[in-house]
Amino acid sequence: MSTAHRTGGRQGRSRGGAHEEEHENHERWAVSYADMMTVLVGLFIVLYAMSQVDQVKFEALRDSLAQGFGNASANVLDGSAGVMKDAGAVPNSPQASGETGPIQPVIEGVPGKDPNVELAKQEVTRLQQMQAEIEARLAAVGMAQQVRYRIDERGLVVGLVADDVFFDPASAALKPAAQAVLDAAAPLLVAIPEEISVEGHANIIPVSGRYASNWELSADRATQVLRRLVETGGVPGRRISAIGFGDTRPLPDPDGDPLEVNRRVDIVIHSAVPEPVRALVPSVIAGTEG
Incomplete structure (x- = not known):
């Protein structure tokens, strides 16, 4: 076979096996x-x-x-x-019918009764019963007249007014009368579930000697009361605390000597009812006293 024939065959196959170039589709969008x-x-x-x-x-x-x-x-x-x-699916209200006036809450199906007021009255009654029980315990040891009580938005406050009965001036040592009062009240404080705070106070006379100021004196008085209630009376330590206010919270008493009535320790039995109910306690007390 000649060279020209072989060359022509390759060229023929090359031309026969070639593919034409595809045209781009511009309309795919x-x-x-x-x-x-x-x-x-x-x-x-x-x-x-x-x-x-x-x-x-x-x-x-x-x-x-x-x-x-x-x-x-x-x-x-x-x-x-x-x-x-x-609109029948929604109860008609005075505002919807064009009438004016506040919507009265309902307690136990009785319209016009504020539930918080009713709960505040119940709480005042309970605190008064607690006060009566403490008074009976103190009367049994001849100390009923040595303690003052008040009920406020915090709860029941048992006041040990230190007019030389519970503490000497510039001293935090518990006198026998203070020990008797605390020992008589302790069983009730052990039985109740409420939180208790012991608040120490002092009058405005500056102290000297052991205490640098009335802050230290009032705090030490509160601490000594707390220790007596916990260590001797058995009050759980997790439910009681002590704090000193110095002479910053005087107690108004027009009938007493301010230098004596403010040398005191308050035992506060804190009410456990909600704050909106506790806020109404003073007005309930004023209404019952009036």
């Missing part, structure tokens, strides 16, 4: 656009279908629910394309 339009049309169809209410089926469901809840007069509001329950 139309396919994506058509797909997007199809999706949007489907979305609008679904939204339109959801906006339509089968009135017959809805009324049947409404009547069934109304009978199940004991309200046979559930209606559709007139003049509205939508379906709603009528």
